Amino acid sequence: MEVEKVFHMKKGVGHTSYATNSLIQRTITSQAGPVIEESTREVYTTLRPECFMMADMGCSSGPNALLLVSRIIDVIDEASQSINRQCPQFGVFLNDLPGNDFNALFNLLPSFEQDLEKVGGRIRSCFVSGTPKTFYGRVFPDKLLHFVHSSYSLHWLSQVPRGLVSKNGEPLNKGNICITKTSSREIYEAYYAQFKRDFVLFLRSRSREMVCNGRMVLIFQGSFDSDDPDSLLELLGSTLHDMVLKNLIEREKLDKFNMPFYCPTVEEVRQLIEAEGSFAINKLEIFTVDWSMDTSQNLETRAKFVSKGIRAVTESLLATTFSLAIMDDLFQLFEKRIKERIAVKKGEYVNIVLSVTKKE
Template sequence: MFNTDVLVLESFPMNAEGSYSYNHNSSLQRQGINRSKEIIQEAIAEKLEINQFSSSSSCFAIADLGCATGPNTFVVVQNIVDAVELKIKQHLEFHVYFNDHVANDFNTLFRSIPPNTKYFISGVPGSFYGRLFPKASLHFVHCSYSLHWLSMAPNELLDQSSPAWNKGRISYANAPNEVVDAYSNQFAKDMNTFLSSRAEEVVGGGMMALLLLCTASPLHSFAAIMDLMGSCLLDMAKLGLLSEADIDSFNLPIYQATEKEVEELIEHNGCFSIEEMQPIFGKVVPDAEITCTHMRAAMEGVFKEHFGSEIMDEFFERLVNKVKASSMISTDYVVPGELSIILKRKVTT
């Protein structure tokens, strides 16, 4: 039975079509997925407990949470299917569930399905910060580049009487500790909800592979480009293109956690054992245009919803110039740290 008490959350899906679509601008995410491929393959080969699954069923259920519109989700799923087939060495049918918010363009996703797929397909709309599947119905869950999106921006950021009021900023970058703490606390709440929901849905001995943005400190890495975004908006406010009040009432629902934070939250939740947790990094020759186009594909929706579509071209053009002038491109740029995690659902008695 579905939980009808779960709050219906706002969602801002990836751009589905056009020059700034996620389909055409997700190669940086693809690089991270490729870097984590071997980790997932080894985990399935060495740690997937086949004897924990019902011998009466020959269907292996996989869910990709935060699938967007492709094409990366199909690469991930095929990697998992291939690894499971190699592990089990017997005929299996696979049922793959592609999940994202209800506003996601599932039509574009389904039109992009590769030919001759070896699995049955279902779309599952809804926030993964809540139940999505029947109890003990999934064998393997994958989620990449999604858990840095919070279920909501912390409420206290908009409270003028709160020490966490985030006036003049759109994120926790260069913000007081109270703002950073508010973001961290919201991430902790969301992560626990995510893990508790998946604990209901994943069979004992089943596995999850997570790929998260991570950082050595909450005030580094991804926060740098969010700070530049805020700077662009403030410049535009000075020109009368938008109001400072618009900026004060907007906070990105995004948080890049530290490895320690993530590890402690998983252990505190207690439903999964950590089989593997390792940071992975990739060094690329920076390109401001590519970086900002990827950011636009993933994040334009949340800006457009608040500030309107009219300023989007100028906003992202300004961001390109800011990135070019920043220290981000003065040397080879290490892409935001990623944390590859393999979890196993503990078997309960």
């Protein structure tokens, strides 16, 4: 699977699109809001640039990216008033893989720009551009950025780990699509090795692109135990397995398919940042959010919400191996499995939020 070429959130603005089904990511990012606000305020008051350059790595195609950009602009506008300075200009880079629906995102720009300029008669100029390129590698020139942000993207790996196939080509993670409760050590190690390579490359690339004392806030899925992440993808894997048992999917296809997905622990992340060495850690925290967000709703509504959200994110990867014709059945069954699961045990996204400063 060539992740960089095939991976994209469900395009457009229809009822199955990511734009329509990304409330959970918006909620998780807004829970990390205080860390984002504090970091932007601090980086602005320390560096006081005339043009504040920021990048959102893995922005996707929904409204989430621009909501966050306007929040950051508000915070810096307030901070500049408090030190009697003019609001800086803003250069905003929206980054994602080339398959991302940038057109749907750019269609939101006119109303975003209009809303920006309205506030209290102050002039707030913002220049937005798209950078379609993998964030696992260089995206920007040296020392350009004051602030980098990434929400709910870094748990996606650059590729499915090679170690999931034996030397003679035999799939090792048969019947599963990610790390599960029953995975062998070998599977966990293959996933961790890939995460380590990718995450360090991300840090190294951003460290070249950021100015000294620039700030970066990253939010991504993590786990309390990375060899047992209890993720929804484990449940999606067992739903695919149910379909194998019903002869709706060929067993070989499931045996060969794996998600490029890893949920690190806080300790794993801390060790990698310290070993890479370019950034000082200001904050590194973990928090949880219920899979269905609103636990006051009935089980059907909650399960539907979760299933639609996961479909909008994963369908392009699943479609590399399974036919699009099975997707409706798969996600109906998945919804049923989610409902059964949350009826007996709470399901939660475990999230890591970290704020780091680029060292001198």
